[in-house]
Amino acid sequence: MERSVLLKRILWTVILLSVLLAASILLGILMGSTGIGIKRALLSLTSSRENDPMLHTIIWQIRFPRVLLAALVGAALSMGGLVFQALLRNPLAEPYILGISSGSGIGAIIGILAGLSRFPGVSFTAFAGSIVTLLLLFLMSSGKAILKSNSLLLSGVMVNSFCAAFIMFLISITQDARLHNIIFWLMGDLSMINLGQVGILAAILTPCFFLLFCFSNQMNLLLVGKEMAQSMGVNIRIVVPMLLLITSLMVSATVSFCGPIGFVGLVMPHLLRLIFGPDHRVLAPACILGGGTYMVFCDLLARTVPDQGEMPAGVITAMIGAPLFIILLKRSGR
Amino acid sequence: MSPVIAEDIEFFYGDQIILRRLSFSVVRGDFFIILGPNGSGKTTLLKIIANILKVKKGDLRIMGNPIENHSRRSLARTLALVPQMAPVDFPFTAMELVLMGRSPHLGFLALERKNDLELAKNAMEFTGVLRLAHRKMDQLSGGEQQRVFIARAICQAPEIMLLDEPTASLDLTHQIRIMDLMEKLRKEKGLTIVMVSHDINLAAMYATRLLFLKAGKEAGIGTPEEVLTFKNLERIYECPLLVDESPLGGFKRITLIPNKFLKMKIAGK
Numbered sequence: 001m002e003r004s005v006l007l008k009r010i011l012w013t014v015i016l017l018s019v020l021l022a023a024s025i026l027l028g029i030l031m032g033s034t035g036i037g038i039k040r041a042l043l044s045l046t047s048s049r050e051n052d053p054m055l056h057t058i059i060w061q062i063r064f065p066r067v068l069l070a071a072l073v074g075a076a077l078s079m080g081g082l083v084f085q086a087l088l089r090n091p092l093a094e095p096y097i098l099g100i101s102s103g104s105g106i107g108a109i110i111g112i113l114a115g116l117s118r119f120p121g122v123s124f125t126a127f128a129g130s131i132v133t134l135l136l137l138f139l140m141s142s143g144k145a146i147l148k149s150n151s152l153l154l155s156g157v158m159v160n161s162f163c164a165a166f167i168m169f170l171i172s173i174t175q176d177a178r179l180h181n182i183i184f185w186l187m188g189d190l191s192m193i194n195l196g197q198v199g200i201l202a203a204i205l206t207p208c209f210f211l212l213f214c215f216s217n218q219m220n221l222l223l224v225g226k227e228m229a230q231s232m233g234v235n236i237r238i239v240v241p242m243l244l245l246i247t248s249l250m251v252s253a254t255v256s257f258c259g260p261i262g263f264v265g266l267v268m269p270h271l272l273r274l275i276f277g278p279d280h281r282v283l284a285p286a287c288i289l290g291g292g293t294y295m296v297f298c299d300l301l302a303r304t305v306p307d308q309g310e311m312p313a314g315v316i317t318a319m320i321g322a323p324l325f326i327i328l329l330k331r332s333g334r
Numbered sequence: 335m336s337p338v339i340a341e342d343i344e345f346f347y348g349d350q351i352i353l354r355r356l357s358f359s360v361v362r363g364d365f366f367i368i369l370g371p372n373g374s375g376k377t378t379l380l381k382i383i384a385n386i387l388k389v390k391k392g393d394l395r396i397m398g399n400p401i402e403n404h405s406r407r408s409l410a411r412t413l414a415l416v417p418q419m420a421p422v423d424f425p426f427t428a429m430e431l432v433l434m435g436r437s438p439h440l441g442f443l444a445l446e447r448k449n450d451l452e453l454a455k456n457a458m459e460f461t462g463v464l465r466l467a468h469r470k471m472d473q474l475s476g477g478e479q480q481r482v483f484i485a486r487a488i489c490q491a492p493e494i495m496l497l498d499e500p501t502a503s504l505d506l507t508h509q510i511r512i513m514d515l516m517e518k519l520r521k522e523k524g525l526t527i528v529m530v531s532h533d534i535n536l537a538a539m540y541a542t543r544l545l546f547l548k549a550g551k552e553a554g555i556g557t558p559e560e561v562l563t564f565k566n567l568e569r570i571y572e573c574p575l576l577v578d579e580s581p582l583g584g585f586k587r588i589t590l591i592p593n594k595f596l597k598m599k600i601a602g603k
Contacts, residue, residue: 004445089424217444221434223424227417230386232490233410233438278425281443 006281013282017289021071024296028067029059032303065195067296069257070313072198073190074264074295076205076254078272078287079212081265083247086219086280087240090152092328094265095251098152099159101260103133104252106163109170109182111256123204126256130248133159153329185259187312190299193257201257208250209288215243216280223278261295261314263321268294270328335398336361337494337526338383343392345378345550352378353550355392360494360543365520366528367537370547371571376530377418379547380498383528384415397493410438414487416497419480422471428482429467432458435489457488461515477508484515488523495519497529501536509533513540538562538586546570562586 030041036055044055077095084093095101107129111122140155171182184191218239221229230236254261268291269283276282298320299313338360345353353375360366368376381387382394385401394401397412404412414435435457436450446454458464461481466474474482480500487495497516501509513536519525531537537544538558546554546561553570554561564577567588574596580587 004447005451006443006445214442217437220426221437224426224431224434225417225420227381227384227386227415230406231384231410231413231415231417231496232434233407235406273425277427277430279430281445 006279009276010282010285013276014285014289017286017293021289021293021296024293024300025067025071028070028296028300029063031300032058032063061194065193065198066190066299068195068198069190069193069201070295070299071292072201072205073254073258073261074268074291074293074298075209075288076250076291077261077264078268078291078294079209079265079284080247080251082269082280082283082287083212083219083243084265085269086223087243088152089223089225091270092153092266092325094263095247096260096262096265097160097325098133098137098156099163100130100133100137100248100251101255101262102160102163102167103136104130104248104255105186105260106166106170107132107252108185108256108259109167112178112182112185113170113174123253123256126252127249130252130255133163134244134248184312187259187314190258190313191310197257201253204253205250208246209284211246212243213281213284215239216284219243219280219284220278223280259312259314262318263325264291264295264298264317266328267317267321267324270324336395337397338366338528339393339395341393343382343389343394345375345382345387345390351550353382353547356547356550356552357392358545358552358555360526360528362526363520363524363542364526364528365516365540365542366526366545367541367543368528368530368545368547369532369534369537370553373549374547375550376547377498380415380496380528380530384413384496385409386415407438410490412492413494413496414490414492416480416483416487416495416500418498419476419483419500419503422474422479425470425472427468427470428458428463428474428478428485429454431471431482432467432486432489435486435491438490453491454485454489457485458482460488460518461485462511477504477511480504480508480512481515484512488519492525494526494528497527499530499532501531501533509536516540534562534567534588538580538588539582558586562588 030038036058041055041059044052044059080095081093084095084098085091104126108122108126111125116122116125137155137159140158167186171179174182218229218234221232221234222236222239226236268287272283272286272290276286295313298316302313302316303310305311336359340359341357342355343353344351344355356379368379370376378387382389383396385404385406389401396404396409432454433446433450436446436453437444440446440450455464458467461484463478463481463485466478466482471479471482484500500512504512516527516529517540520527541558543556544554544558544561545552546566548570554566562577567575567577574591576589576591578587578589579585
């Protein structure tokens, strides 16, 4: 009890979830759609490259970056959900549902069509898109109304449909090979990535994670209420815009790499809150590690469930997340 | 030194004036209750003292220093706020909520030590909610929630406590319990209490001083004995009422007079 019970809790949570994440990453690189047995893959991990160069390439150049990307994306989206739920005091808030992901999607597609590189070009246009949507969302449900589930969700639905229409418009005026890219990207695709790009994404996300963790106690106070938070010393004029900015940056960075993947930010914070309680100082690291684990598993399912080929990971996350959203909405109405 | 001194403070949204040229001071150990009709600016005044709204004109001093010289954190160490009750829809336990009151005293991540835990327990003991420490907030009744919020404010170890209608929407037992709690806090811990209320009778029994607001202007300030007069109250509330001595003795009692009763009296004459 000398330092703090909480510090112990944070450490144990981090250790437990790190083990889970490591296990899921291992499983993620051992299994795949090529029909190579786990045993053979495991052998190739321990032996040198010469024994099985083809498998070596599949594991280290295709699966490994993809699995790492999934972990990063899952972590970022879960954190995004966590922050929005605290800021809007609404358990249904999430970057995808709010339309922030679609907004950065528009930005990203414009970037792709303009022939920009994924980084920094497309990431920047995606960031611009997410900021514009965020502003739009706040203008539409200005002030207190956004705290109410209904108006918040309706605003999100409208932003989403507008963005969807705009994306369709952009697609319909595109006719060359970029079309296939855009459509796969839209479904939430993790497959087109190399290790260097994963490194760039990690370099953007890691400082964001750290900053959000530093703000985790402020998020606790904000969840209780803005006035109460202010009276306990939180400078909301600085903290709230900072949180929004960091989260938008994080979400748009992931969106620019792998498209708008939905509902991860809804599923993971909820599950982890059930296990670890509502304290953000524990939840923030839990979301980073647990969200990563979840996404790696979703991507693994996407790669192994179809008999032939694979499907985008966004399909799996939506199939799990959307029903959960409806259950939560029903429960919150009571 | 007076904990709160206001001189000619004003507040307005655009051209809508909420508070005009208000001057008063709260003495250390006061039970200072702000009364007045709906929309008279009571809550606005409380929010200004809590530095949630910024005063537009005039001079407001907290513990002798102009309010704009306090940082939010340093102010949070001298001044705690219990806002109007709002529906609780987050799953924190009562203990977790009370511990949040330690935040302004703690550093990075506000990691609480044993000492903070003790303070939280003492505060919950004081308000009689220690046995609820590990219950979730959304499972508690309104009266229990209010006492947890007050325990949180006590845990903040302030010198001034601000409360916005803490007894509204509570039943009679809980109303009197909250008011007794405030009295105990003032007497035993030497806190200064500033409270917004609608209940003139409760205010008459507990306040050391009253401030009446009407349309943003001061409409009477002083001890309950001084301000709770028929003339004052009729002018402020513009409704038929009766002011007499409480059967308990030593307090003023205000009775509202229903319209049908007035008609009967007139007809009877």
